[in-house]
Amino acid sequence: MSDTMALEGHARAIAEIASATSMRHFRGQLGVEFKEDESPVTQADKNVEKEVRAYLAQHFPDHGVFGEEAGKDLGDGRHMWVIDPIDGTRSFLSGHPLFGFLLAHLIDGQTQLGVVGMPALNEVFVGITGKGATLNDQPIHVSDKTSLDRSILYVNEGDKIFHDHPVVFSRLMRAGQTRRFAYDCYPHALLAAGHVDAVVDYDLQPYDFLALCPLIEAAGGVMTDWSGNALTLTSDGAVISAATPELHAELLGLLNA
Structure with missing residues (x-):
């Protein structure tokens, strides 16, 4: 074995x-x-x-x-x-x-x-x-969606994002074809299974996101921090998951405009 x-x-x-x-x-x-x-x-x-x-x-x-x-x-x-x-x-x-x-x-x-x-x-x-x-x-496997305006977007920890990054929150409220608020790991798992196309998350600890990375990437998706960096034990806890590289790039542009 x-x-x-x-x-x-x-x-x-x-x-x-x-x-x-x-x-x-x-x-x-x-x-x-x-x-x-x-x-x-x-x-x-x-x-x-x-x-x-x-x-x-x-x-x-x-x-x-x-x-x-x-x-x-x-x-x-x-x-x-x-x-x-x-x-x-x-x-x-x-x-x-x-x-x-x-x-x-x-x-x-x-x-x-x-x-x-x-x-x-x-x-x-x-x-x-x-x-x-x-x-x-x-x-x-993740979905094949490549355009955010045709995607199911989950916003996790929306109250914290609204408090700390109101401009980013405002952009997120205009993004996605279907938008849902949530918390915790399940939206990311749903993304790995192809039901959700993108997840924006915030204020996490390593034990909140490190298990999600290999799941999403093994399912064909992309998961990084808000700057596009790989997630590690020292990442700051602002993360995004996306079904495709195109969605990931669009999310990075939205978050960092």
């Missing part, structure tokens, strides 16, 4: 663990706390990350781990697993089913594998660099 296939098997097993754990808490007693930045965290967030870290410690004791709740362990310095135990905690705590689980694997800082689990929807998206992308083991 190749190293990539072995990693994929472990990643799928981890997604199952995360899904089962989060669903035991979903729409139940959550034990909500708020961090210094006023972002919420639940007992489910902590338990999912604890179980994922335990699995990784058992199977990959030398690998580094970077999780939203427990921080970063560098490990061997080459391999890094990046975890968002519940992407969309505000959705989760309000009973909304569009929360996700995100897992990325990096080698020498380059993302090789990304998993987006949607526990309440029983969906698991997997993208592997150079190998393709799947949804529940079935191949997926």
